[in-house]
Amino acid sequence: MRRFLPFALVACVGVGALVSGTLLYRAKMPVVPTLTKEQSILAMNGAESAHIRGERDAAVTVEEFGDFQCPPCADLSDVVNQLVKDYRGRVRIIFREFPLTTHAHAHQAALAAEAAGLQDRFWQMHDLIYREQSTWSHEADVRSFFESFAGTLGLDLERYKKDRDSDQVQARVTDDEKRAVKLGVTNTPTIFVNGIEVPRDSLRPDRLRAYVDQVVKSTPAH
Amino acid sequence: MYTLAELIALAGLADAIYLTVQALTGETLTCGGSPDCFRVLGSAYARVAGVPVAGLGAAAYFGVFGLAVFAACGYRRAVQLFPWAVTGMFLATLWLLFVQAFVLHAFCRYCLFSAAATFLLAGLAVALPRPSPPGL
Structure with a gap:
């Protein structure tokens, strides 16, 4: 019996490590459904692409114009994400860039999110930038700081840097600003x-939660 | 002594699993507002061929834990391999500390915890009696 003890102990720890890692992974993975770029274009009837979270045919559309360096926007982002989770299938969120010139790093943050979007990680970057707003807001070299965010999200860094400085990403921000x-x-x-x-x-x-609750109740599901 | 090594390896394993999950999910709440943490965990040095370094660390800690368990039970091969495995981890840790100090100019607290665990294991590996050559 004693002969099998080390095998049993190592096997237990191995299984324990795998199980705890898997549970942690599942707990931390974002559960909010997001649309891919192609699905987003379909959802907008091909008119334009947009960042959409939720089901494409949802009856209620929440369109937000946000600035990543604006503290009230960061405060609202959790509530907005929660709406999609709670009203799965009935509410969809559209995020539009509207970086204010009064915020020194807002434009760079918008470019970072859009560049991440080209690798299908817009919402992950969106959430990270908002969540860590107080960490980067006072950074001197915010571009390299966002690069570390990109690395944390597992993006192709070289591609991210190229995209961030590209006309395509700048145009995405400008398009949203025009709509605003x-x-x-x-x-x-x-x-x-x-x-x-x-x-x-x-x-x-x-109050936003209560407002949307009211709209959802008065809007028939598709 | 080997029991102590097992406990240290388990602590290192837990830390490495946490960082691996963080790397795979992009979850970063654990940085607790520390910019340095992002600079390290988001750098190109945090992955080797797309694999998170923390994942390799988890495998190494698990390996060392296994060796310590078998060595404690008197398995000769495990006694011989244990110091070599720890030496490998020690050298990798020195490289990662060098990168943090002189390339990134930033330290990640979780990486420092792991470095401390590896240093303790290295200390134990030095303190443990040398295995006698086969046949003696």
Whole structure:
């Protein structure tokens, strides 16, 4: 019996390591459904591509114009993500870039997210940038800091750097800014729910939730 | 002594598993607002051919744990291999510390914890009696 003890002990630790690693992996993987670039184009009826989280045929569309360096936007991002989880299939989120010139690093953050998007990691970068807003906001060399985010997300770094400085990524940000101007957006966060702008006093985590709850209840599912 | 090595290897294994999962999911809450942590874990040195270095570390700690268990039970081959395995980990740790100190100019607390575990294992490997040559 004693002969098998080391084998049993090593096997137990090996299995324990695999199980705990798998459980941790599952617990940390994002569960919010996101659309691929192709699905997003389909969801927007081919008119334009956009970053969409949730089901493409959801009855309620929450369109957010955000600035990654704006603290209220970061505060709202968790609530917005939670909406997609709680109303799976009924609510979809569209994120639009609207980096304000008053925020020194907002434009770079937008470029970083868009460059990550070209490797299908827009939402992971979006969440990371918002979550760590206080960490990078005061960094002197924010470009290299976002590169470390890209590395953390497992992106192809060389491609990321090339994309970040490309006209394609700049055009993505500019397109969103044009749409913002067209809709009369001047500040962030600005959110539209099914095309109607959410009043400013509802743009607080608790109130936004209540506002969307009301819209979902009054909108028949597709 | 080998029991102590087992415990240290288990601590290193837990740390390495945590970092591996972090690398695979892109989850970074554990950095706790430390920019250095991102600089290290997001650098090109954090992966070897696409494989997270932490994953290799987890495999190494598991290997050393296994060797320590078998060595404690008197398996001669394990007694002989244990110091070599620890030496390999020690050299890899020196390289990673060099990269953090002189290339990235940033330290990751989880990597330092792992380095401490490896140094302790190296200390134990030195303190353990040398295995006698076969046939004696």
